[in-house]
Amino acid sequence: MFTRSESFSQFIRFYPAVSLISAICVILYVATVLPLLPARDIFTALSGVNFLISEGEYWRLVTPIFMHAGLTHILFNVFSLIIIGPGIESFAGTKRFALLFLLSGILANVLTLVIMPPMYVHVGASGAIFGIFGCYAYILLYKKHLMSRQNSQTILALIIISVVLSFMQGSVNLIGHIGGLVSGFLLAPLFLKNK
Structure with missing residues (x-):
């Protein structure tokens, strides 16, 4: 599930949203x-302030979800999304x-707006x-049958590592990370109906 064996064109065809x-x-x-x-105008116009x-x-x-500050930032997020x-x-x-x-990202940004100071940029x-x-x-x-035991262990490890790293790195939007995690969990039943 988390190893990619498709060609570039197959990946695009199988996973158009990603x-x-x-x-x-x-x-x-x-x-x-x-x-x-x-460049500065684009970043300023689309970032979350x-x-x-x-x-x-x-x-x-909405727009900050698609903006990134630096090469490492974009590479890490796109790589994570593709995996x-x-x-x-x-x-x-x-x-x-x-x-x-989209909804997870928006709700994470709403929580960031509510909790973080007015001058906070994300x-x-x-x-x-x-x-x-x-x-x-x-x-x-709640849906263990959808994943093999090995994949379940892999994703659990990724979740734990990602959350721990969020607390350890001062430059990340911790509120956004936790807000996104909770939002995705609460929204999941709506998006996994009939599975």
Whole structure:
């Protein structure tokens, strides 16, 4: 489940939502680092800034999900999405997976808005990716038949490591990570119906 053996074209065909989300993240990242484009303007316009959201710029609850601050940030999140996303997309279907990803990210950003200070700035797909982890956590507890024992152990280890690392790294949006995890867990029953 977590090892990829598909060709590039097969991956895109089998997992269109994971592919499209990854492509959007990469394109936006490239747009912010190319010297020919107004990179700072793009980043500033699309990042999550709490006081601007409070003043009515509600798109900033969505756009930060696809923005990233640095090469390591984008590589880690896209790699994580490509590894863990296909399993949930195959369980839930493309549309439901995309909605789960988006709602988890938005709810993580709403929690960040409520808890973090007004000047707090946040970007990254981590909250939405933790939403996928939350969906897996729901499967581990209530839908065990959907996963083999080996895959269950693998995803449990990934969830634990990711949560622990979130607490250890000062530069991450811990509220967004935990918010995404809880959101994905609570949303999972809606997106895994009839499974």
